[in-house]
Amino acid sequence: MAQFDALFQPLKINQLTIRNRVVSTAHAEVYATEGGMTTERYVKYYEEKAKGGVGLSICGGSSVVSIDSPQDWWKSVNLSTDRIIPHFQNLADAVHKHGGKIMIQITHMGRRSRWDGGNWSTLVSPSGIREPVHRATCKTIEIEEMQRIIGDYAKAAGRAKAGGLDGIELSAVHQHLIDQFWSPRVNQRDDEYGGSFENRMRFGMEVLHAIRAEVGREFAVGLRICGDEFHPDGLNHDDMKQVAAYYDATGLLDFFSVIGSGCDTHNTLANVIPNMSYPPEPFLHLAAGIKEVVNVPVMHAQNIKDPNQAQRILEAGYVDFVGMTRAHIADPHLIAKIKLNQIDQIKQCVGANYCIDRQYQGLDVLCIQNAATSRESTMPHIIAKTEGIVRKVVVIGGGPAGMEAARVSAERGHDVTLIEKNPELGGQITIASKAPQRDQIAGITRWFALELDRLGVDLRLNTAADEALIRSLNADVVILAVGGQPFLGQNPHWGVEEGLSVSTWDILSGKVAPGKNVLVYDTICEFSGLSAADFLAQNGSLVEMVTDDIKPGAAVGGTTFPTYYRSLYEKDVIMSSDLILEKVYREGDKLVAVLENEYTGQQEERVVDQVVIENGVRPDEEIYLQLKSDSRNKGQIDIEALYAALPQPILSEEGEGYLLYRIGDCVSQRNTHAAIYDALRLCKDF
Amino acid sequence: MSSSEFLSQFLFTLISFALLLMLVGAVKRMLLWSQGQSSTIHWLGLLQIPRRYLVDLHHVVARDKYMSNTHVATAGGFVLSSILIVLLYVFQLKLQILTWALLGSSLLMFVGSIFVMIRRRNPPPNLSLGQWQRLPKSLMVFSLSFFILTLPATGILPSDTGGWLLALLLVAGIIWGIGEMFCGMTWGGPMKHAFAGALHLGLHRRQERFGGGQSTGLKAIDLSSKKLGVEKPIDFKWNQLLSFDACVECGRCENNCPAFAAGQPLNPKKLIQDMVIGMAGGDDAKFAGSPYPGIKVGTHKGGAIIPIVNVLVESDTLWSCTTCRACVDACPMMIEHVDAIVDMRRFETMEKGQTPGKGSEILENLSATDNPNGFAPSTRMNWAADQNLTVFGHNEKKQEVTQADVLLWVGDAAFDMRNQRTLRAMIKLLRAAKVNFAVLGDAECDSGDLARRLGDEATFQRLANSNISTMNKYKFNTIVTADPHAFHCIKNEYGEFGGNYNVMHHTGFFAELVSQQKIKLDNSKELALTYHDPCYLGRYNGEYDAPRFLLESMGVKIKEMDRSKSTARCCGGGGGAPVTDIPGKQRIPDMRMADVIETKAEIVAVACPGCSAMLEGVVEPRPEVKDIAELMLDALIEGVVEDTAEVVVEDMVGGAV
Amino acid sequence: MSELFRRDPRAQWIARNRLHPMHQALVIGPVFGPSGLLRKNLHIIGFIGPNGLKRIDRSGASNDSEQGSRRSATASEVILPLHQVVEPAFYIVVVLDLVSGRLNGHDKDTLGLAQQLANRNNGGGAVVAIAFGELKDDSLNKAGVDRLIHINDEQYAHYNPEQRCNDLQGIIGELEPQHILLPDSINGGGDLGRRLAAALQQRPACGVWKLNDDTVICRGSAGKRDITRPLSKLLLVMEECSEPISETRHENILMSQASSPLANGKLFDQGNISVDPNAIPLAEAGFILSGGNGINDWEQFHHTASVLGATEGASRVAVDDGNMPRERQVGATGTWVTAQVYIAVGISGAIQHMQGIGQCDKVVAINTDEGCDMVKRADISAIGDSTEILARLVELVEQRKQAKQTNNEGDDK
């Protein structure tokens, strides 16, 4: 495996030997509960990565040091109390047991938060300037408050050390308090903490000295900074090199972690966790630039997902550690698989950003394609072979639910047949991947296809499963994952029957050619509508995107809608909200769409060539109803068992005939993660 | 003069003459052997010949019951008959009991010869034909002639029965029989094996092999001597030349040779016969056994002072050998094929610089970096960055130690991700058993096994000396290693350079820990598992039980392969064979994996990093390959692991013993 | 630089809509307020349709003007400030490698360093670039060339280092440059520079990668050590020894060349010989034919590669599907390639793939989808069935080869 040798060169951070060059960098997990204490779920999530071989994990993105930096919005870790220490001990032990190292990111978020919750604290910032993304207002920080917070930093670092963690990373990125002082964009003070370079550096420097006084020189302390804020009035790359060199010269820091882009606007925020529309490692040059001016190891994360890519970056020496954070969310066993020469078995992050987009909504981080991540207590990453009977499992439908069901059943050692009517696997993922900038989503299918092949699943493509075929297979278990169809029949006035309106699927799949002047009507406000609009505009259509919701793509997360918007605005797509599509009628060779304003009831019209509607998916139930009555379980899932992650009781009962289950969108429309989770939790006990 | 008197007279003359002729032949043969290089003469061994013949040799022959019974009858009958014939006809001791005895022994021999005849009616391919097809007839004629001759003397038949006609027939039979059986012994017939074989057993280069002992380490050569290794037949030791003459062409070596089975151009039997040709001069046209696969018989010739390689034997033949010792182990005459091959390789490598394949590169790497793949020596411990291992050394700041119970010999698995898993499993097990151990760290060098088998004695000796001087700086009781090659090297080959240690293979060491209850294994899982014996653990060091004991301690009922224990087929990874990479019709690991699959096992347990690399190299789907240490870790009872977490911390903090 | 894009979509809609009451007013042009900013009336949207409802019709007749107002890709070229050296105080000579007649990165870095030397202390030096043979590049002025000496006749199409060395000696004798720089490359500069050093009896600094004030840092010990030594007259410099020039334009004045005597050459170029393209490591290959999932006939693909003499590459999908071995995968997740010509057959261009071919000079796309990213990146895009296009290409190439052979045979006679 010499081809990945650059990954496996141990390197020291201060006194700490990190076993390889791959780091899971800090991100908010949204798993810490009970006032910011790390839970069992939290520990297991990091333990799994350590077990999988990652060199270093930095947990607790934006873990707070002070009580006036609210923690409960993102259930981040709370280091403002000694209560955290025993929790850290659990965490440290779990990771150390597997040879991994663990640090925590600590910070005071200053203005980058919300005040309307928790302690209802007043937020502080160098000059009281509001932060756009979180929308909260804040006060101008006073020197007494600064001194308190500096003390809090030191005490928090001491708690991390007392808890047995291997180090801390100070966050001075993402516009937290330290870099709020750095940036002239928000620091307009005229005292000794503002103005000159040295003055703007002062607060951070005092924090660093206070921490060192608390933890000593031998404890690992790093600093996470950005390489260029990308704001016209912010810090640029040369400024950041100056900052890095200044702090490095103190000799008090043990590593730098570098991120490209500031993130206090929606548009720049999207850069920080680059989604699938970005090129690989788009900001590596910024991290490499910082490495040129500092003498301690530099780590960099941002769209590094592949072992070859990581090897290339490390071998060239651009940085010393690569952060493969989302890569580890998708597959915590990434390192182990490289070592086992199972590169093709790595479930590679596709940059769907389901994880981070949930986080920005205050929801726990989950992976779109790996339902076991952060559910380590109940869901296995490695599916053990059954010690019971080997069953004949027939899965109908090769979308995400069906592929996962087939994979898990095959890993269990069952005899699995997967039937798919299309010539390729993927289901709705295939349709989604046709949109501009969205082709990477097909990576989910790519992995499944390789796995199903490896596991020897009997794959029957181009085969429409009907009742007769299914019955002829004499299955013990039949799993229906046939998905559904666009729900265009909801309003008969849309004229779908007459061909006046088509679905986004029709457009994306290429079934219907793009019209010249198109109205896209989207009631769902997730990906499909935006994707269809982008696809149409890309193909030269004049597009107006209309929604009855508050904005097009309202349900698309904070790191994803900006890249859609960049693309749509660039192509002159007009976005209109709050309009309901009442009806579509034909007038000569044109179509007329009648729209009604939700709030005024006023109607207006659009003359277009094509009306494309996204109104969600209606499950396909036909086969289910045909098979239901003869099945042993009458098609029912024991949801108590399912939700408790227990085996379906009927599996251990004697009986003739087949069991019938429905998963994914063919029950009710949800999303890819739900489909995969459905399949995993049902099939893991077959 | 009656026909019987004539016979009696004639036989005296004939047998005396035959014995004389035999003696002349023997002297000539000895002169051939004496062309070889000097070697210690173990005179006492000569006294041991009967015992070695009857016990050690018979032990090997007895692996084939049919042949062993046949051989007891034939050879026993013959030896007895010969003695009686000499007593009766040369020394003229006309004792009736001797006559009866001769009748019995010739009958016994006759019966044996019938079985030989039956065996040779449809001879299996490992048997040589040609003059060997004549042997059963000769045996029969000899025994029958003396049986009939003796009948009248016992009084069962009247004397002069059959008259002159029978007498003439008997004369003809006896001339044939004695010619073959007595003169052939020293002049080069099939019976040569009896004469040379007996002497060989007595004067064997590895006296330790007899009486149940072992001697498998290669013998060092003096690097300052004029010529390094064997170029010509006379460069062998004289007793090696003698040993070649002992070959009975039974082909058991051929049956057990993995290279031969894989269609690589090696047949150990032919090799030994070629050595005989080399010693005596001539060509191989008369060789009547299986050829080297892919090489026609009759195209090579040799002589005592003619270089062997590419004249008598193609170099590919030498480099096909995996040094698995299956041939040596199967040889009833206890011939040392591997020694001969390595001797010739030494000349190829150290004098001609013609190690094939990647050999040159590997040897150069070993010189420059002390490991075969040229990794930076300073990265040897990279694999263990997360293991907090205690390292031998004198730097107290780094918590290095100068003594420990166990020296864990890491080996080149340190650079190989697959075998690092085995090492990590071992470490966890050692910690679970609270063993006090330390490693040599970056100071460890390759054991030299590979260099030595590739004929580079110089590099081997450099590595061995370096390792010995490193190890001699520290105090420890036992060296433990997961690599049978290193195990063998340090245990059996470092002694000549002053390195005498108590070395254990990890299976042996763990077996002790398990039987002392220091490691507790879960024995409830049912695994469809077979075990592959590594050559350097099994045949080289006789360790067949410890790995099996460990597997059984995990509740495994081993699905043994047909070829297991001493007849286990090599994985193809020894002797530098993967380096020299001589093409054949199939790959040895594929054949071995086929053996595994035949048992319907889902896991093949191995105990050698070479075996795991070779067997995992077989394309999937195939059974999983796991080292016994890995299996043990899977079965380790958890409670014990928790305890070890403490030990890890202790190791980290304390470091001292 | 200050051309901000201005657009009023509503006004455009009206402009397209001949029936709109304000149509006449707006087609004349956008309305601007006194401050010069575009003035919008957001209430003027659409018009009342036949059934009494407000209607917006963007598909009116004035589509042409609409097309014209869409963001145009042709950004106006930025005019860089001109750096003039009227009376050069001294010269810095740079001998260019000019692989296939074009400046490469190494040349540009060398020129960058030369400009540093020309401008250090009080400046006033002029960088004289020396170009041998064909010169296809028209960007010399942007790369920092103040003066150019172009030596070109038939013999410079070949490898003739002895003659070039002679020429350089003549030029150096005349210009008496302060420093002479050559790329320390395997594209000719390394060889020529060392010849020149030997001829001039000047000890060169080789493998220079950094210029400090009066010292340079060189790579020694075959790359294992750095040597800091005084700045010397003759410098053989490594790639990235300096940033290339990017912010100034230079005069690029052609200087007359002093005629130099013909060298009594002892080397005679016999031309390149063909090598097995697949024996060349993918990362180094100069000509790559790469296949993706748009390929139906892999036999034909391999045949084409062998006829063209191209090294084979593949997209990730082609590898996943088992059509090509893993080590042939091009892209960020496979091998980065640097080919002079990269032909992507049936590869739509996943972002990782595009990154992996970022350093290729010329990209050719053969694809059925005109909208795919590979077509956007390509210098030439052939839209159509790859099987047919490749088949025809093979025919053409073979015809050409035959014709060439016949010509050669003719010449021999």
Place this chain on the structure above:
Amino acid sequence: MSNNNLSVISLVSIGEHPTSRRPRRAEQDARAIELGIKLVGDNLQTLHAGELSDDDSQQTALRSYLGMGLAEINLLEMPENSDAVLVIAEHLKQKKPDIILTGVRAENGESSGMLPYLLAEQLGMAMVTSIAEILSVDEVNKQAEVLQALPRGQRRKLKVDLPFIASVDMAAALPRQSAFGPARRGQFEEILGTSFTDQESSEWQTADAKKRPKRLKIIKAKTAADRFKAATAKASGGGGKVVHGVEESAQAILDLLVEEGLV
């Protein structure tokens, strides 16, 4: 090839392993010897300028050339900091070899690669760099045909007048194995060289090489928005030619290939 009358001298130095930094036979020098042995067999002469070190590993490294089957190496004795070129040139002026083979550059020290060029200049010989093979030597017309290694795995055929110096590239055939026996038995013929001290290099400072990652994208854009767009933009050429139709497509591609000199 029978070139019995040719006088070929190969120059060897003591190399250094890239990771262990131990002395070894230099890779290019060993290839030069290989080439020389193939050309003239036992008639190949080998020259090393330097002292026979007491250091075992240094001597072993030098002996490893002998292990390739050379009977002897001429050892031109020279103190450590001497200028090898002058010493060697002086020696070779008397020898008048037809062909001198060297590596392209040394594995330690300045490793400027100047030595063969300086020798060629001083001895008035032709110099050809980075050869992979000597195809033939025509002793009558005093000319040889060699293959020169070019970037991207390409090869150029050159004719070169005798006598010449050639530096041997890593693309040349792998050197034969060095065998212990001959390496031990081979002789050093010591010749006392004149000492020319290299004053200059003694004043240089050396340190372990600093890692220099290849330059990533340079973004010169001034405004923040442009910098961010440049960083995140997809690779696109823009303004490429789009061709439809089989014939036109094939022709357009052919034209490009012809222009780039590839067919």
